[in-house]
Amino acid sequence: MAADSTTPMLSEAIRDKIRAFIPRYPSKRAVTLPALHIVHEYFRCVPYQAMTEIAELLEITPAEVHDTMSFYGFFPQAPIGDVRVWICRSLSCMITGGDEMLEHACKKLGVRSGQTTPDGKLTVEFAECLGICDFAPAALADDGRIFGPLTPEKVDAMIEVLKKGPVDPSHGMNSQIGSQEPASSEV
Numbered sequence: 001m002a003a004d005s006t007t008p009m010l011s012e013a014i015r016d017k018i019r020a021f022i023p024r025y026p027s028k029r030a031v032t033l034p035a036l037h038i039v040h041e042y043f044r045c046v047p048y049q050a051m052t053e054i055a056e057l058l059e060i061t062p063a064e065v066h067d068t069m070s071f072y073g074f075f076p077q078a079p080i081g082d083v084r085v086w087i088c089r090s091l092s093c094m095i096t097g098g099d100e101m102l103e104h105a106c107k108k109l110g111v112r113s114g115q116t117t118p119d120g121k122l123t124v125e126f127a128e129c130l131g132i133c134d135f136a137p138a139a140l141a142d143d144g145r146i147f148g149p150l151t152p153e154k155v156d157a158m159i160e161v162l163k164k165g166p167v168d169p170s171h172g173m174n175s176q177i178g179s180q181e182p183a184s185s186e187v
């Protein structure tokens with residue numbers, strides 16, 4: 001969504017959602033993370049202008065919002081693909097080939113980790129433990145689909161499936177990350 005410095009990026013509805021968290025936290029600063037999730041759910045990224053508007057709302061500096069954003073590494077600043085998929089590189093996945101699976105996926109898609117395919121369909125990233133080690137080497141899409149144990153062939157199949165789009169177009173992702181009870185493995 002385009003915005004300029006005179007047009008607020010965050011609508012009143014988004015601001016109200018953020019404000020609703022304030023009484024539930026010990027300080028406005030502590031609302032930074034929920035605010036980032038709210039903005040991310042709406043735009044699927046947190047552009048610089050949104051960052052400054054969150055800062056203004058919470059009476060902190062944009063740099064403080066940015067610090068929280070970079071600490072979690074979860075909030076992209078630019079729009080991402082229709083589906084975002086993380087391939088795990090933590091211990092259980094690393095020793096079963098997680099790095100190789102990420103490399104294979106990137107090669108197949110012609111992107112580097114963190115990038116989006118030119119058709120805007122898929123963003124592929126590495127992740128630390130996704131909480132689905134039983135599926136190692138594992139991947140998780142931001143609509144909640146779990147993939148694994150991966151092989152190069154299964155990565156190819158995963159890509160084909162994911163390029164068809166999210167299972168729920170209105171997908172939000174927060175509750176899916178690190179789920180201890182994956183519903184099923186797709187591949």
Ligand code: FES
Pocket residue numbers: 088089090091092093094128129130131132133134136138
């Ligand atoms: S180490 Fe990869 S999901 Fe836990």
